[in-house]
Amino acid sequence: MHLSYLLHLFAGLFLLASSLALADIQTPGRPGTQAELRVEHVRQTVLDILSYTRWPVEPPALRLCVLGPTEYADSLFHLRQQANGRRVTVSRYSVGDPLIPGHCDVIYLGDVTEAERLALFAHLQGHAVLSISEKDGPCSTSSVFCLQVGDERVRFNVNLDALALSGVKVHPAVLKLGRADEARP
Structure with missing residues (x-):
């Protein structure tokens, strides 16, 4: 018994x-599935990039705007603040929305056409906006950071010409890391 x-x-x-x-x-x-892990890696990479970026006039709350259909942006909508305590607000806009330049400090671009991309960045000239793209493989047009999402980690390329036009400053160590990622296959 x-x-x-x-x-x-x-x-x-x-x-x-x-x-x-x-x-x-x-x-x-x-996160549990590979897809959820990739989304989480993108969220963390975006937060890391933001923490090393400075605007000419630091906004009290970063306004992150998601444009176009995205594959990895889901967890960005749950952001409330950075590790340094700065608030983050996240909104979704249509690519051609005229409010974007005045309402966005950071743009997270999904799948947009080249014509939409060029029109958007022409509209952003003169505004301090950091741009991060999911779908700009060689990182040759417009976006400052271009993500390369893999199962294990997120790599990124840096477009120095776009950075110079963006009006924001990014810590040199992040730029060096992006250049190192460009050299990897």
Whole structure:
């Protein structure tokens, strides 16, 4: 009888531990699948880039604007503040929205046409706006940072010409890291 009681107790503890472990794995906001991990890596990369970027007049809250269809921006909409405590607000805009220059400090670009991209950046001239693109492989047009999302990590390229036109300053170590990523296949 004593052995039976111990076996039942052990089985109950095992079930409890298993359900707690399963609940921990399936906690909302905690990435589990490869796709969720990539989204989380993008979120962290964007936050890291923002923390090393300076605007001519530092905004009290960064206004991050998501434009176009995106694959990795979901977790950006849950941002509330940077590690330094600065608030972050995230909004979605249509690529051609005339409010973008006055309402965005950071632009996260998804899948937009080249014509939309060129028109957007022509409209942004004279405004201090950092741009990060999901879909600009060689990083040759317009965006300052171009993400290359992989299963293990997010790499990025830096377009120094776009940075010079953006009106923002990025710490040289981040630029060096982007250049190192360009050299990798």
